[in-house]
Amino acid sequence: MTPPEPPPIRGLEAEGILLLGGARAILLQIADPGVARGVASSSDFATRPVHRLDVTLQYVSGTVFGTAEQRRIVRRRVNGAHASVPGGFDPRLQLWVAATLFDSARAVLREVYGHVDPHDAESMLRDYAVLGTALQVPTELWPEDVAAFDEYWRQASATLSVGPDARRIARDLLGGRVGPLWLRAAMPTLRLLTAGLLPGELRRAYGIRWSPRQQRRYDRRMSLVRALYPRLPRRVRQWPLRYYLGRIA
DSSP states (O other), X not given: OOOOOOOOHHHHHTOGGGGGGHHHHHHHHHTSHHHHHHHHHHOOTTTSHHHHHHHHHHHHHHHHHSOHHHHHHHHHHHHHHHTTXXXXXXXXXXXXXXXHHHHHHHHHHHHHHSOOOHHHHHHHHHHHTHHHHTTTOOGGGSOSSHHXXXXXXXXXXXXXXXOHXXXXXXXXXXXXXXXXXXXXXXXXXXXXXXXXXXXXXHHHHTTOOOOHHHHHHHHHHHHHHHHHGGGSOHHHHTHHHHHHHHTOO
16 A cells, blocks of 8 residues: 655645654764763753653744744753753754754654655755754754755764763663553554664664564554554644643643
């Protein structure tokens, strides 16, 4: 069965399925030693994952889709949180964090729809630029097109180094020992999908076991997502966006 074509670009960015890439983005972020140090020393997201997820998704939703007032609110909240984080206002680190959000969204869309139209990818890249420039990333640092982004990504990825801080944070995040019951119940599936979405070299760096059996399990889960998710009503698929925009006040 051939899945339907992806919705128009603004619909793509509003899709709830992009949440699947959240943990992947975090593991990519903390693979940068500077980000990992800041998170390890100042962040409580590993012990309060739902709170940290809530803040992040409000920031992404408000910055990309919100009103001017909502953008101001979420920017102030994130800047306040970063004030006590070592390197929290470093443009290079913030560029990397924003880049992981774009790359993870693109990775999820490729898995679900099989491809991302090049024109849509360019539009999406321009829209995701605000996730960095709304904070401390100068506009000229954001890649001007997808080809430039891919070159930046290649160079930045070559500098990643998963150290003890990153491994500990990853264990706390994906261990399923914290958070409400529903999150702990969903963690085995989230852990599998996150591992499958990660580049193979990072799976190995994090010590994540990945066998042919696990690949088959991942393929079966993603096949189910591809078969069901695109056929949900758009209102259902975009419910997370409406929910998080409604939380910004």
